[in-house]
Amino acid sequence: METLPKWFKPVAITAIIWNVLGVLAFTMQMAMTPETLAAMPEQHQAYYQNMPMWVTLAFAAAVFGGAIGSVALFRQKQVAVTFFGISLLGVVVQMFHTFVLSGATEFLETSQFVLPVMILIVAIILFRLSRQAKERGWLTS
Template identity: 30%
Template sequence: MTDYSNSKPSVWFWVISIVAFIWNGMGVYQYLIKAYNTEGFRSQYTTEQLEVIAGVPAWATAAFAIGVFGGLIASGFLLLRNKLATIFFVFSLLGVLVHAYHNHFVIDSVAMMGSTAAVFTGIVIVGAVLLLWYSKYATRKGWLR
């Protein structure tokens, strides 16, 4: 059996980790401007869309928070080369999936926002799955302790 305990991660590990941290940081930013209902947030939507957003149930808002904060924490653990990244990427993926369920099956965001909503949701889900997979891969390679 190979001892990977002293394995140094590749340059790509650091690139992916930094991009993941920035990506999830942008998600946290989106959550915060929504939570604080900033002018910048309100300017992105019509009055009808804002009314729907204002009626989002607590479980969907919690899923959004778990998705983005879980992803940011996981990305931080990835940068610290800590195995806890995988656990937090699991939480993040679960939050993303629950939030996507709400957006596409409860409020039909495609009808409200257009097909871009479905495309972006797909990108977020694929990204969350890939980051979870990558954290498991990095653990197998011995890059995470």
């Protein structure tokens, strides 16, 4: 078992903050009022109105899996790997819908691709970090 590096806890805290922001985004989407939806451009309205339930479930898996995985990582628990895996799967499913199935690429501006790409990269990094931490003995059962 290797000694826990000094950067580990700050990274875990940053992951918690990142994933809590995701939970807040999910909560805001679920609490979207008809007035909020009506204020959006028509294509955005159609995107949200036609979103299948499985995409919403993938979004929930992504953000709640990431949040639980981050807390588990901070507490140095091996279950972090499982939750980050669930989160990564949720992100991939959600992004597949957004960028392949929904046609959102036709109306999204280039700048609106940055955050989804960052989300995918962070999900991959956190999953890989948790696996590496488990292999190095930084996580307990």
